[in-house]
Amino acid sequence: MKAVLYSGPQDLKVIDVPTPKEGVKEILIRVHSCATCGTDAKIYNHGHPRLKPPQIIGHEIAGEIVSVGSDVKGYSIGDRVQVIAAIPCGACWLCLAGRMTICGNQLSMGYQFPGGFAEFMVIPDEVIRVNGVNKIPANVSYDEAAVTEPLACVLNAQRILNVQKGDTVLVMGAGPIGCLHVRVARALGAAKVFLADINGGRLEMSAKVVKPDAAFDMSKVKLEEEILKVTDGHGPSIIITAAPAAKAQEQAISMVAPGGKISFFGGLPKDAPFINCDANIVHYKEVTLYGANGSSPQQNLDALNMIASGDVKVADLITHKVKLDDVQSAIDAVLSGEAIKVVVNP
Numbered sequence: 001m002k003a004v005l006y007s008g009p010q011d012l013k014v015i016d017v018p019t020p021k022e023g024v025k026e027i028l029i030r031v032h033s034c035a036t037c038g039t040d041a042k043i044y045n046h047g048h049p050r051l052k053p054p055q056i057i058g059h060e061i062a063g064e065i066v067s068v069g070s071d072v073k074g075y076s077i078g079d080r081v082q083v084i085a086a087i088p089c090g091a092c093w094l095c096l097a098g099r100m101t102i103c104g105n106q107l108s109m110g111y112q113f114p115g116g117f118a119e120f121m122v123i124p125d126e127v128i129r130v131n132g133v134n135k136i137p138a139n140v141s142y143d144e145a146a147v148t149e150p151l152a153c154v155l156n157a158q159r160i161l162n163v164q165k166g167d168t169v170l171v172m173g174a175g176p177i178g179c180l181h182v183r184v185a186r187a188l189g190a191a192k193v194f195l196a197d198i199n200g201g202r203l204e205m206s207a208k209v210v211k212p213d214a215a216f217d218m219s220k221v222k223l224e225e226e227i228l229k230v231t232d233g234h235g236p237s238i239i240i241t242a243a244p245a246a247k248a249q250e251q252a253i254s255m256v257a258p259g260g261k262i263s264f265f266g267g268l269p270k271d272a273p274f275i276n277c278d279a280n281i282v283h284y285k286e287v288t289l290y291g292a293n294g295s296s297p298q299q300n301l302d303a304l305n306m307i308a309s310g311d312v313k314v315a316d317l318i319t320h321k322v323k324l325d326d327v328q329s330a331i332d333a334v335l336s337g338e339a340i341k342v343v344v345n346p
Contacts, residue, residue: 002015003017012044017056023122026069029066035149041334059149082136087130151180151307156293156296166237167185168191170196172243174195174215185238198217319339319342321342
């Protein structure tokens, strides 16, 4: 079969490898769609401490079951399925406490296990035993199902924040994750949702699709001033930093409404993880800072159901589709910001 092998920074090649065979506790799928994300681009440029090359990457996966191990129950040849990316162990104290997203034993598709940038992929027992294989509803395409995993990550963050009716939400970062945050905040009942980005072209492209109540080009306006004008002088009740930028996190602290909540959704570079935090703002305004990391198997199922119900549209976020041979163009589109969501169709 054809597969995309990552052998180190900026070393990504489409090669022929033996088609894998599932074990008795595993499932073999034909991959129909594997979406790309910013993490794929980071891996391409810099590698990842949890990924030891060479490895087949790709972790936003949807496909069709072609073979089922003899010990696997509940799945059949021909089933259309979506596969989780982050794999909790299901047995540690955090998993047992319902905190699977921060499992200390977490593994990942495309990291410790071969991923979805390939014609076929084995779903390991580690995924199956934590209910990480979801059957795709008939009205959801493979491409849409591939967006389930990032949507689940967004859903995790907004559930932690408890976004609800009446909230005013500012999303900082107009990439695919920022677009999903706008959509989910609306689905959860937020009264107003705003979008901001330093890249005016990306902001314009995304705003045309997700239609926030207002969009702010941070290269042209002072966001701290503009956001007060549209929030009755209070600031947003919730700010989500959907960009890996320290300045965005610092700005969020300065802009949030009294009693407001901030999600540090985008992680910072490992060599520069610190920010300047005005602790007095946090103290006197009773601001709450939240982290958000990945998604659980249940959140993947919930996200897939949100797509199926129409509560969150994702089809119009897929701006580029490429074949496996053109995976480099998918990575380039992510790096350049010219795409919202790119899907690879092996």
